[in-house]
Amino acid sequence: MRVLLADDQTLVRTGFRLILGADGIDVVAEATDGTEAVEAVRRTRPDVVLMDVRMPRMDGLEATRRILTGAPGEPRVIILTTFDLDRYVYAALTAGASGFLLKDVTPEQLTAAVRTVRTGDALLAPAITRRLVQRFAGGEHRYGAGGEHRYGAGGEHRHGATDEGRYGAGGEHRHGATDEGRYGARSGGDTAALHRDLAPLTPRELEVLGLLARGLSNAELAGRLHLAEATVKTHVARVLAKLGLRDRVQAVIVAYETGLVSAGAHEAAPSAPEPVRGRPAP
Template structure:
């Protein structure tokens, strides 16, 4: 599917997670399409290794057979930028690669919220305490709180009576201060740190 797309080059493919980690180190791609269930090393561990320790790591899209899967949640917390179902159309797959390459999140915040509500646990919350929300201003905390509830930039702008450009600046600063790749991870962090609670009102 990818080979037929204009402007996208397939740098490598791999049969298992260990090969994927090695291929990423050799070819330094912009985007990785990662399966979860693989021999030798699964996709979750491969994703952790690919994304750890470097600011120039590629963006990872997880491929899964289920739209709500505990492995998907684990992949997001490991740093993946979103996930796709394996029955995705060629057009959707190509669009997803381009979207993630451009720095956007592939996963709608409402879907991420559903994953967090289903799979978040006290142990995971405790593991997330390294995210120092104290670095955020009161306005940034409010933006993050409503971003985690699934509001778009336009909806955030309307709620706070700001321009969309100002909202984008707030979101960019939130991601930078919390060392996050995209809005997907911001939603996960908002739930895991208790800033937003499952079932709570916006």
């Protein structure tokens, strides 16, 4: 497995490289900012990128967007952060990142996370994604006309031709006060927009998406819907394919941002444990 490390802190990169190397994971390149990360991905074609969210010249959000729209093989991106509720983390997830890690994870958690996303699975528990959406989907991360927020094939984050000025010098993401998003927060009565955004889904697939957004695992979905787990997996795969999403994390985001599931709605306890804080990496 080939991994690229992007972080402006030398100690963080060194510690992660030693941890990954001890578990047989090859660190093929390191970058100190987003610009270097984008160039290194194109040059080395890693399977997974560990991306710091705040770096000089170009931040992790813009670097993630560029990597996932132009890199051969579409590597999986894991965002590195100090805080689990961070608008930059949320923006990176909508741009196609497969999850995030707190920087004080244990060595075991780090290697497990890299292997998890390499297989195509999303990294973080739905409960954390819900908290991010509930905090930031109501208007703090929404794109204006000409640069609507879209998920294309493979889940990449695409900006329209007139999407100028959203990213300032250094790749900083700027939000306008009048921004609206294709998947912006919906009022409870905006059913026309809801049906338009989720029109490709069948009633059963809408039901699966709603329960998925509340944190149910495939096994729990199967029990709730009285279906075989293999059938549930098929439904989930079809939901992702029809909406052009990379993984379950983006599915949760879309369910909340379209209004299919509202903040404060009854939620089932997720089966996946949330990341815990461990000892700092050496």
